[in-house]
Amino acid sequence: MTPDTPQPTAAPRGNLPLRCGAFLVALVLLAAIAAPPLASLAGLDPYAQSAPRDVTPPTPPDRDHLLGTDGMGRDQLTRLLFGARLSLVTAVLAQILALAAGLVVGAVAGWNGGRIDAVLMRGTDLMLALPAPLVALAVAAAVPEPERVPFLRLFPEPSLGLVLLVLGGLGWAGIARLARAEVMRLRTEEFARAAVAAGASASRVVARHLLPNAAGPLLVAASLGLGGNILMEAWLSFLGVGARPPLPSWGTMVAEGQVHLVTRPWVALVPGIAILIAVLGFNLLGDGLRDRYDPAAGSAAA
Amino acid sequence: MSRRPHRRAFLIAAACLAAAGVAGLAACSRPAPPAPKPEQVFRFRLREDPPNLDPAQVTDNLSDAVAVNVFRGLVAMDPETLAIVPAVADAWTISPDGLTYAFHLRPGVTFHNGRAVTAEDVAWSFRRVLDQATHSPRRWLLEPVAGAADFIAGKSAGVSGLVVEAPDRITLRLEKPFAPLLGMLTMVGASIVPREVYADPAKGYLRAPVGCGPFKFTRWEQAQLLELQAFDGYYGGRPAIDRVQVRIIENQATALEAYRAGDLDSLDEVPNDVTPDLAAEVHKYPFIGVGYIGFNLDLPPFKGNPALRKAINYAVDKEYLWGTLLPGSNIPARGIIPPGIPGYDADLPGYPHDEAKARALLAEAGYPAGRGLPPITLWVNTSEDNRQIALQIQADVKKVGITMKVKEVDWAAYLHAVEGSPTAPGEAQMFRFGWALDYPDADAVLRLQLHSQNIGPAGNFFRYHNPEFDRLIDGALTSTDPAARADAYRRAERIAVMDDAVWLFLNYFGSMTLFKPYVQGIVPTPLGEFRMPLERLRIEKPSKPAA
Numbered sequence: 001m002t003p004d005t006p007q008p009t010a011a012p013r014g015n016l017p018l019r020c021g022a023f024l025v026a027l028v029l030l031a032a033i034a035a036p037p038l039a040s041l042a043g044l045d046p047y048a049q050s051a052p053r054d055v056t057p058p059t060p061p062d063r064d065h066l067l068g069t070d071g072m073g074r075d076q077l078t079r080l081l082f083g084a085r086l087s088l089v090t091a092v093l094a095q096i097l098a099l100a101a102g103l104v105v106g107a108v109a110g111w112n113g114g115r116i117d118a119v120l121m122r123g124t125d126l127m128l129a130l131p132a133p134l135v136a137l138a139v140a141a142a143v144p145e146p147e148r149v150p151f152l153r154l155f156p157e158p159s160l161g162l163v164l165l166v167l168g169g170l171g172w173a174g175i176a177r178l179a180r181a182e183v184m185r186l187r188t189e190e191f192a193r194a195a196v197a198a199g200a201s202a203s204r205v206v207a208r209h210l211l212p213n214a215a216g217p218l219l220v221a222a223s224l225g226l227g228g229n230i231l232m233e234a235w236l237s238f239l240g241v242g243a244r245p246p247l248p249s250w251g252t253m254v255a256e257g258q259v260h261l262v263t264r265p266w267v268a269l270v271p272g273i274a275i276l277i278a279v280l281g282f283n284l285l286g287d288g289l290r291d292r293y294d295p296a297a298g299s300a301a302a
Numbered sequence: 303m304s305r306r307p308h309r310r311a312f313l314i315a316a317a318c319l320a321a322a323g324v325a326g327l328a329a330c331s332r333p334a335p336p337a338p339k340p341e342q343v344f345r346f347r348l349r350e351d352p353p354n355l356d357p358a359q360v361t362d363n364l365s366d367a368v369a370v371n372v373f374r375g376l377v378a379m380d381p382e383t384l385a386i387v388p389a390v391a392d393a394w395t396i397s398p399d400g401l402t403y404a405f406h407l408r409p410g411v412t413f414h415n416g417r418a419v420t421a422e423d424v425a426w427s428f429r430r431v432l433d434q435a436t437h438s439p440r441r442w443l444l445e446p447v448a449g450a451a452d453f454i455a456g457k458s459a460g461v462s463g464l465v466v467e468a469p470d471r472i473t474l475r476l477e478k479p480f481a482p483l484l485g486m487l488t489m490v491g492a493s494i495v496p497r498e499v500y501a502d503p504a505k506g507y508l509r510a511p512v513g514c515g516p517f518k519f520t521r522w523e524q525a526q527l528l529e530l531q532a533f534d535g536y537y538g539g540r541p542a543i544d545r546v547q548v549r550i551i552e553n554q555a556t557a558l559e560a561y562r563a564g565d566l567d568s569l570d571e572v573p574n575d576v577t578p579d580l581a582a583e584v585h586k587y588p589f590i591g592v593g594y595i596g597f598n599l600d601l602p603p604f605k606g607n608p609a610l611r612k613a614i615n616y617a618v619d620k621e622y623l624w625g626t627l628l629p630g631s632n633i634p635a636r637g638i639i640p641p642g643i644p645g646y647d648a649d650l651p652g653y654p655h656d657e658a659k660a661r662a663l664l665a666e667a668g669y670p671a672g673r674g675l676p677p678i679t680l681w682v683n684t685s686e687d688n689r690q691i692a693l694q695i696q697a698d699v700k701k702v703g704i705t706m707k708v709k710e711v712d713w714a715a716y717l718h719a720v721e722g723s724p725t726a727p728g729e730a731q732m733f734r735f736g737w738a739l740d741y742p743d744a745d746a747v748l749r750l751q752l753h754s755q756n757i758g759p760a761g762n763f764f765r766y767h768n769p770e771f772d773r774l775i776d777g778a779l780t781s782t783d784p785a786a787r788a789d790a791y792r793r794a795e796r797i798a799v800m801d802d803a804v805w806l807f808l809n810y811f812g813s814m815t816l817f818k819p820y821v822q823g824i825v826p827t828p829l830g831e832f833r834m835p836l837e838r839l840r841i842e843k844p845s846k847p848a849a
């Protein structure tokens with residue numbers, strides 16, 4: 001649109017990932033928001049079999065179904081858009097959970113230091129040492145009927161509630177380590193000492209003075225974590241322990257489409273590309289944000 | 303990817319075993335083979351490990367698919383004509399009153415461990431199935447034998463109707479005539495097993511079955527493969543196939559790729575959109591079996607509510623399911639008895655798709671538009687077709703207001719949830735099931751699946767109990783008039799289908815199997831793709847690529 005003029009505030013190199021990432025994330029976000037109005041406008045429903053009754057689905061793309069239909073004759077595009085919703089909501093809620101837990105643990109450890117820090121950080125190390133995908137798979141598979149677990153029944157979709165809790169429960173450790181490092185670095189700064197001298201409580205100093213100053217790195221971590229969450233949700237659903245059919249999870253859609261991979265490849269490829277776009281978007285956004293907040297770190301670390 | 307190293311290690315081990323086996327046999331009885339021919343290996347796929355290979359415990363088709371090649375009984379069924387043919391017994395006579403069956407054993411039949419099969423082995427194997435301690439779900443196969451009830455109850459140490467006349471002669475005496483007895487004796491449950499192996503309290507036979515069938519069991523790598531070797535001492539002549547490999551591949555797409563890559567010689571579950579290059583390798587043939595969704599009649603909401611069961615029957619569009627969604631060899635079903643079986647009722651109305659009737663019946667059932675009806679869970683065992691069937695049913699019943707959840711579980715856990723026990727219902731409210739008729743008689747489905755005496759793992763998972771139905775089935779069992787029997791089965795079927803709607807009636811089965819062009823001797827058996835007689839197959843390809 002506009003010529004690529006370097007902006008004065010950011011390193012020229014850091015700009016491209018940020019822009020691309022923001023664009024892709026915006027695309028996914030737009031899809032998620034636009035899903036219900038678009039579907040109702042087109043008269044389509046992610047669960048309804050809208051393919052003609054005399055043709056064996058999946059049917060190829062046509063005027064009524066821009067991306068064709070899946071193996072059950074349901075509109076692929078509608079399911080894709082609703083899938084964006086489902087994917088984003090799960091990933092964001094899991095990340096909020098991880099952030100909340102990670103910030104509390106990290107701040108308490110970083111502010112207090114000493115024995116409390118040691119205990120909390122060894123716990124964090126333990127979490128980080130766990131092979132997260134395998135633990136997620138094991139936990140998700142250990143609860144074959146999430147809708148029977150009283151606590152999970154509070155979620156509109158218990159199977160996704162379970163995924164959300166698993167991802168949040170595994171994601172907090174990285175945030176905690178980062179938050180601790182930031183709190184330790186910032187608490188010796190003059191503004192923090194001044195706040196303490198002025199009689200502010202520890203929690204107030206951490207919450208009002210230290211963490212806001214650590215927002216940059218935390219935002220980077222959260223953004224990268226979102227990409228990871230989307231991938232993990234899709235992966236668990238692909239394996240049949242995440243979202244349960246007929247929910248239009250991208251992972252489920254890939255799993256359902258793989259039978260047709262040779263004859264009707266788009267059925268699995270379309271949701272696969274959607275996963276790619278979303279994960280790539282959040283990763284680029286995270287990289288871009290890092291370059292912006294800490295240009296010295298460079299993108300080589302990515 | 304991780305299968306490769308396993309496979310190589312396994313091939314080496316198998317080669318050693320085979321060499322040892324050949325050497326051993328050559329040493330004791332047989333002359334060495336004249337010239338080494340390339341080994342013929344037949345590789346087919348099962349979705350999952352067979353749950354149980356003890357013939358007294360086999361009730362499912364995965365176990366059956368392996369067991370039929372390892373075991374033999376007194377008689378067998380011709381896989382093509384379904385006629386009863388000699389097996390371990392080479393001749394038999396039935397007394398005019400239908401009460402005495404005298405069998406003569408074929409000379410020279412040996413178990414895979416080399417020991418000769420005697421009439422004593424037959425008696426011991428049959429007693430084992432009847433024995434309380436065996437807990438065999440196939441006990442009913444031998445219950446018609448006189449004295450079986452006393453033996454089961456512990457009132458006598460032996461079965462009076464099982465008489466060993468000589469080492470090669472055994473007589474079965476019945477209390478009353480029992481029309482399907484010979485057919486039932488062809489089943490895996492009535493296999494003859496060597497006492498020295500099957501009396502083992504450590505149950506070593508569970509992992510290493512021993513029978514007298516065409517193939518001996520040699521290896522079981524859990525979730526990877528099972529392996530059988532041609533049995534040189536098989537009474538019907540050594541099979542042309544030297545080695546059978548049963549590969550465990552759960553995922554249908556993976557299995558299809560394995561077939562395409564030449565790692566399988568046949569594939570049972572053919573996707574409905576098979577590519578043109580494979581079309582010539584598809585073998586379709588009818589199969590005496592019926593597919594359905596079973597209702598658990600002892601659990602809410604189906605208990606005492608036939609209107610609800612009928613509503614679901616009308617709500618599901620069977621024509622779309624088998625005509626469009628999963629086109630293949632299945633025929634939409636109107637009832638229970640499949641075509642080709644005496645008693646099949648061409649005029650049975652069944653439940654053609656009719657949403658208006660479904661809604662009316664749902665209201666009659668006490669749930670107008672589904673209000674007040676808690677979500678129902680439909681159980682299926684994991685497979686791509688089952689998922690599509692389940693999703694289709696879920697979508698169809700939703701249109702009339704019924705909320706249905708789909709639950710996919712592996713086969714062993716699935717059977718457990720479905721079967722229940724004779725006294726307590728299984729956990730599954732509603733479940734997809736298929737029933738292959740073990741012998742070509744309506745008795746093989748109506749009595750085994752729906753008679754109240756078979757409630758529980760024996761076959762009546764639905765816990766159906768209707769005295770009038772039972773009476774008709776019992777009558778047909780002892781009748782010797784084929785027309786009267788067929789008529790009784792037709793009437794019984796109408797009760798179960800039109801009055802009681804015991805199932806959601808889905809399909810009469812057909813088989814659709816892929817075979818590589820070099821596999822010869824394929825028998826289009828109505829017993830189903832898992833009962834392909836492997837001893838008749840030959841591999842005819844110019845040269846075998848290195849494994």
